[in-house]
Amino acid sequence: MVTLSYLVLTPLALIFLLLSISDAQLSGSFYGSSCPSVLDIVKSNVRSAISRDKRQGAFLARMYFHDCFVQGCDASVLLDDNPPSIDSEKKARPNGSLRGFELIDKIKDSVDNACPGPVVSCSDIIAIAARDSIVELGGPSWTVLLGRRDARTADRNAAENLPSPFADLPELIKNFSDKGFTAKEMVALSGAHSIGMARCVLFRDHLYNGTNLDVLVANERKSNCPSNGGDENVASLDQQSPNRFGNNFYQALVQRRGLLHSDQQLFSGGSVDDIVTTYSKDVDTFYTDFANAMIKLGNINFLTGISGEIRKNCRKIN
Numbered sequence: 001m002v003t004l005s006y007l008v009l010t011p012l013a014l015i016f017l018l019l020s021i022s023d024a025q026l027s028g029s030f031y032g033s034s035c036p037s038v039l040d041i042v043k044s045n046v047r048s049a050i051s052r053d054k055r056q057g058a059f060l061a062r063m064y065f066h067d068c069f070v071q072g073c074d075a076s077v078l079l080d081d082n083p084p085s086i087d088s089e090k091k092a093r094p095n096g097s098l099r100g101f102e103l104i105d106k107i108k109d110s111v112d113n114a115c116p117g118p119v120v121s122c123s124d125i126i127a128i129a130a131r132d133s134i135v136e137l138g139g140p141s142w143t144v145l146l147g148r149r150d151a152r153t154a155d156r157n158a159a160e161n162l163p164s165p166f167a168d169l170p171e172l173i174k175n176f177s178d179k180g181f182t183a184k185e186m187v188a189l190s191g192a193h194s195i196g197m198a199r200c201v202l203f204r205d206h207l208y209n210g211t212n213l214d215v216l217v218a219n220e221r222k223s224n225c226p227s228n229g230g231d232e233n234v235a236s237l238d239q240q241s242p243n244r245f246g247n248n249f250y251q252a253l254v255q256r257r258g259l260l261h262s263d264q265q266l267f268s269g270g271s272v273d274d275i276v277t278t279y280s281k282d283v284d285t286f287y288t289d290f291a292n293a294m295i296k297l298g299n300i301n302f303l304t305g306i307s308g309e310i311r312k313n314c315r316k317i318n
C-alpha cells in the first residue's frame with residue numbers, strides 16, 4: 001500500500017516534480033557523498049596522460065567543446081557508431097580529428113572502480129577532464145559544476161555543423177550567439193587554441209590565399225604544408241608556446257600570425273579587435289573570462305533528473 005501511494009502521483013506532486021526537473025541545477029558538490037574521490041581520480045589520470053603526451057590536454061579541452069555544442073553536454077560525442085540507433089558524431093567531418101577517447105575510457109574505468117553503480121556520468125567526466133587539462137597546462141582553474149546525465153542519442157548532423165575554420169567573423173559570432181554566447185565569450189573561448197594542433201588541410205588556403213597574415217610566418221609554415229599534398233601534416237595553433245596555456249595566442253593574432261583563418265578573423269579590423277588586444281595584454285582578464293565562458297559552455301542543454309542515463313560504457317548506451 002505504501003509503495004502504491006508513492007507511485008500514484010497527485011496532480012500537485014506531478015507539478016512539483018516537473019518544476020524540480022525544469023529547475024534542475026548543476027552543483028559543484030553533486031558527487032560529495034556518492035563519489036567523493038571523483039575529482040582526485042580524474043585529475044591524477046589527466047596529469048599522468050599529459051606528462052606522457054602534452055597534446056592529450058588539447059584533446060580533452062576540444063572534446064568538451066564538441067560535446068557541449070552538439071545536443072548539449074551529454075557525452076553524445078563519445079558514442080560509437082551503432083546503426084540504426086546511433087549515427088556517431090565521430091563520423092562527422094569536423095570530428096575526424098577529435099581524439100582522447102581511450103583516455104576517457106580509462107578515466108571512466110578508474111572512477112567506476114572507486115564508485116560502482118556507476119554513479120558518475122561520462123559527460124561530467126569530460127567536463128572535469130577539460131578543466132584539469134587547462135590547469136595542468138598552466139591555465140586558470142574553476143569549479144566544475146556537476147550532475148549531468150548521459151544522452152541515449154547522438155546527432156551527427158549537428159556535429160557536421162560545428163563552427164568552421166573557414167568561417168568569417170560574422171558567421172563565428174552567429175554560431176556562438178545561437179548557443180547563447182556573446183562575441184566576447186566567443187573570443188575568450190577561442191583562447192583554447194593556445195594549445196594543440198591543426199591539420200594542413202584546414203589552414204592551407206589561409207597560408208596560400210589569406211590576405212590577413214604575416215608573410216614571413218606564412219612562408220615558414222608552408223614548408224610543412226605544401227600547396228599540394230601533406231593534408232594530414234600538423235602545426236601548432238599557437239607557435240610560441242604550443243603546450244602551455246596562456247595569452248600568447250592573442251599576441252600572435254595581433255601580429256597576424258593566426259594559423260586558422262577563423263582565428264585570424266578575430267583580429268581583422270572587425271568588431272572584436274579590441275577584445276583580442278585586451279586579452280593579448282592582460283592575461284588575468286583573459287583567464288577570468290575564459291573560466292566563466294567554460295562554465296557557461298558546460299551549462300548547454302544538460303540532462304538531469306530522470307532524463308538520459310549514467311552510462312556504464314561511455315561508447316554505448318546502457
Ligand code: HEM
Nearest residue numbers: 058061062065097163164165189192196197198199202262
Ligand atoms: C571559434 C570557433 C572554433 C573553430 C572554427 C575551431 C576550429 C578548430 C580546428 C579546425 C582545429 C584543428 C582540427 C584538426 O586539425 O582536425 C581545432 C583544434 C582545437 N580546438 Fe578549436 N575551434 C573553435 C573553437 C574552439 C573552442 C571553443 C575550444 C575549446 C574551448 C577549442 C579547442 C580546440 C583545441 C584544444 C584544439 C587542438 C586539438 C588537438 O591538438 O588535436 N576550439 N579547432
Ligand SMILES: *[C@@H]1O[C@H](CO)[C@@H](O)[C@H](O)[C@H]1NC(C)=O
Nearest residue numbers: 161162163171174175176178
Ligand atoms: C554556423 O553558421 C553556418 C552559416 O550560417 C551554418 O551553416 C552552421 O550550421 C552554423 N553552425 C552552428 C554550430 O551554429
Ligand SMILES: *[C@@H]1O[C@H](CO)[C@@H](O)[C@H](O)[C@H]1NC(C)=O
Nearest residue numbers: 204205206208209226227228
Ligand atoms: C587559392 O584560391 C583559389 C581560388 O579560390 C583556389 O583555386 C586555390 O585552390 C587556392 N589555393 C590553395 C592552396 O588553397
Ligand SMILES: CC(=O)N[C@H]1CO[C@H](CO)[C@@H](O)[C@@H]1O
Nearest residue numbers: 090091092093095096097098
Ligand atoms: C574518428 C573518426 O570517426 N573519423 C572519421 C571522420 O570523418 C571521416 C570522413 O569525413 C572518416 O573517414 C573518419 O573515419
